[in-house]
Every structure is written in C-alpha cells, then in structure tokens.
Amino acid sequence: MMFIDVAKISVKAGKGGNGVVAWRREKYEPSGGPYGGDGGKGGSIILKTDEGIRTLMDFRYKRSYNGENGEDGRSKKQFGKDGKDIILRVPVGTLVKDEETGKVIVDLKDKDDEYVIAKGGIGGRGNARFATATRQAPGFAEAGRKGQERRIILELKLLADVGLIGFPNVGKSTLLSIVTAAKPKIANYHFTTLKPNLGVVRLADEMSFVIADIPGLIEGASKGAGLGHDFLRHIERTRVLIHVLDASGIEGRDPIEDFYKINEELSSYNDKIMEKPQIIAANKTDIPEAAEWLPRIREEFETMGIPVFEISAATQSGIRELLYAAWDILEKTEVVYETYDDMFVETDEDINEEIIVKKEDGMFIVEGGFMERLLQSTYMDDNESLRYFQETLRKRGVVDELVDLGINEGDSVFICGYEFEFYE
Numbered sequence: 001m002m003f004i005d006v007a008k009i010s011v012k013a014g015k016g017g018n019g020v021v022a023w024r025r026e027k028y029e030p031s032g033g034p035y036g037g038d039g040g041k042g043g044s045i046i047l048k049t050d051e052g053i054r055t056l057m058d059f060r061y062k063r064s065y066n067g068e069n070g071e072d073g074r075s076k077k078q079f080g081k082d083g084k085d086i087i088l089r090v091p092v093g094t095l096v097k098d099e100e101t102g103k104v105i106v107d108l109k110d111k112d113d114e115y116v117i118a119k120g121g122i123g124g125r126g127n128a129r130f131a132t133a134t135r136q137a138p139g140f141a142e143a144g145r146k147g148q149e150r151r152i153i154l155e156l157k158l159l160a161d162v163g164l165i166g167f168p169n170v171g172k173s174t175l176l177s178i179v180t181a182a183k184p185k186i187a188n189y190h191f192t193t194l195k196p197n198l199g200v201v202r203l204a205d206e207m208s209f210v211i212a213d214i215p216g217l218i219e220g221a222s223k224g225a226g227l228g229h230d231f232l233r234h235i236e237r238t239r240v241l242i243h244v245l246d247a248s249g250i251e252g253r254d255p256i257e258d259f260y261k262i263n264e265e266l267s268s269y270n271d272k273i274m275e276k277p278q279i280i281a282a283n284k285t286d287i288p289e290a291a292e293w294l295p296r297i298r299e300e301f302e303t304m305g306i307p308v309f310e311i312s313a314a315t316q317s318g319i320r321e322l323l324y325a326a327w328d329i330l331e332k333t334e335v336v337y338e339t340y341d342d343m344f345v346e347t348d349e350d351i352n353e354e355i356i357v358k359k360e361d362g363m364f365i366v367e368g369g370f371m372e373r374l375l376q377s378t379y380m381d382d383n384e385s386l387r388y389f390q391e392t393l394r395k396r397g398v399v400d401e402l403v404d405l406g407i408n409e410g411d412s413v414f415i416c417g418y419e420f421e422f423y424e
C-alpha cells in the first residue's frame, strides 16, 4: 500500500435553487396573489476527520467534488429541497491549505473535527416573499446563489509524542516493533521504511505515549535527497525526538557525524525543529565494535547535555531506561501540535456586505460583495426584477453617492463590470 500524505483537490458546493414566480389559482378566481416558493440551499462540502482513515489515498483517485444543487422552489409557496452535503473523510492530522497561497485554512487535528470547506449557495426567494402593500403582484423571484468553489491541498502531518529519527538501517523500526504492537517492515537495507509508522508505548496504566517511526533521513534530505522532505513534515508534530545511532558503526559511518548530519537537515528544513528535546539511543550495542564507539559518543553528547542511552533493539537491553527517559521529558513539555505553516485568513464572502461607489478615470464604478450578490439575483430582462434592483440601489444610498460624485442623467455607470445608463 502506498502512503499518500499530500493531495490536491477542487471542491465546489452546490448552487442554491431558484425562487419561482407562481400565482395562486382558485377555480373561479383567475388571478390570485403571488404563490412562488423559495429555492433550496445548495449542498456544502464538509471535511471530517476519521480515525479509521490513515492516508489521503482516496483523494489521488478522485480529485474534484461537486455538491448537489438545491432544487428550485415550487408553486403553493413550497420550498425546493436542499442539495445534499458531501462529507469527505480525512485522517486525523490533516492540514487543509489554500492552493494559491499555500497557507493553512484549517488544521483538523482532533477526532471528529469538522469543517465546511465550501458553503452551498443559498436558495433564491420566490415571488411570494416580495409582496408588499405597494407591490401586491411581484412578477419576479430571486435566482439561487452560487456555491463556494475552491482549490485546496490536503496535507497529512501525523501527530505523535515521540519521533524516531536517524539514518537508514540504524534500527528505528526494530525499536518501534519491540516497544509497541506495531509490525513495521524490518530488513537489512536502506529505506526499508517508506511511510511513517505509529505505535503506542504502554509503560503502565495512565503512562502511555504515541511514537512514530520516521523513514530514514540522509544528508540532503531537506533538499529532497533520499525520501526527502516528505517525511520531515511529520517530525513537526512530535514533542520529543529519539535520535537513533548505529553505535557499532558497522556500515562504515561515524555515528557521531551521523548525529550532526541529521540535525543539519532538520534545521535546514525548519529551525524550530531544533527546539524539540532530543535524546540519543545508541543502538546495536550487542555488536562488539560498539564498545569502541560508546565512550566517544557519551563524551561528545553528554557534555552537551544530551542524554545517551545504550540499547540493543536486538537483545532488548536498555530499552526501559530509554522509554522512561522519554516519558519524563514528555511530562515536562507542553502538549502542542502546532505546525510551522502560515495561517490563511479567511474572508467570508457571505458576510461581505461591502458596497463601493467611486469615480475612476472619469468612469462611475459600483462594486463590492453586496452588489455582486444583488446583481446575481436580478433578472435583467424582467421589469419588476429590475425595478427591485433600482429600489435597492436607492435605499442603500448608491444613487445619492453617484450624484455626489457628479453623475448626470444618461451617463454610464459600471456595476460589477456591467454597464448601465444612469437616470433618476
């Protein structure tokens, strides 16, 4: 199975149903009052976390999601049916980013977190809603509004208390397999682990934590070497790092150098990772060559205040001490799973009530969220609908502002890009 932790998708909520124009028809009374009902709301697209889902794989196969449209209103003031919402299930730890800015719209980091990523358009009002004392027979209704549409990136950043980091083949997965019930693949070659594995360490009742085995890192990982960047992101959401070294140096590398190389990659990925406490697990101490390296490893790191634990994942020696040390640090560190991403500031179109009236290069311009919506729900070829449009402009003070700007009868005015002729 492939581990997919990034996906780009587009979501489009349903359009609201149109309001309708209808008239009450009594048997012996040919023209009754307005009777047209409202359109239903368009279906929204909702993201929801589900603990049963581990990857974003489904989003590789289906990349666009369209909400159902609301039904048009009906006669006898009946509402049209609302479009059905679509719920997209994602793993816990999914960040939702705006594709254009790359910023985080929402971080779904808890179980059953929900977020409406694209709101369905509201239904248009039927003509029955527009009846007033002076307008008893409104011959127009509102069109339904468009649903929100956006392109997003889903990015999974696993949440774990402890992250296991180190060069390939140092024994990270072996360690995970002996301290948790997880069954990661273990083999004597590099990059055996291709996806982060999670497991739960249980030291005693009320003493447990989640540990993540991160695929092997090598020099240049922050620039894409080896498995690269893809997995560095998962380290962001761990609180303590167990840095596993091959203390036997059996592969010909210097374990002390390994430590520095990995840290260089971490800091060039993001400096903030360096604030995470690290402890060293000097592994493979069952191999005789480890005896030479161990004193040098201790000397190098303990003087820097980095605790060193001698372990053997093969014989399981030293494991308890290592886990308790990790636990001690966890108890002293705050539980935060913030990532290093920038937040997106959502401007809610629905509450954009703006009306801008201005004169630019001699042109009269009217625009803003409110105007766009008003225009969208006006039928330009229906006189009554147009009259309602004009009344609204007047009530909202747009006409007065245009006059103040010096508009004359017959001048052009551009409303959201459409040209109208001005007359009072």
Ligand SMILES: Nc1nc2c(ncn2[C@@H]2O[C@H](COP(=O)(O)OP(=O)(O)OP(=O)(O)O)[C@@H](O)[C@H]2O)c(=O)[nH]1
Pocket: 166, 167, 168, 169, 170, 171, 172, 173, 174, 175, 185, 186, 187, 188, 189, 190, 191, 192, 193, 194, 215, 216, 217, 283, 284, 285, 286, 287, 311, 312, 313, 314, 315
């Ligand atoms: N002698 C000895 N061998 C070990 C020890 N721990 C792991 N190994 C062996 O080292 C090899 C690599 O172990 P893995 O756990 O797959 O290493 P890894 O760090 O997860 O490697 P990648 O997934 O490739 O990054 C396997 O053959 C293990 O059996 C140990 O304490 N002593």
Ligand SMILES: [Mg+2]
Pocket: 172, 173, 174, 184, 185, 186, 192, 193, 213, 215, 216
């Ligand atoms: Mg592994």
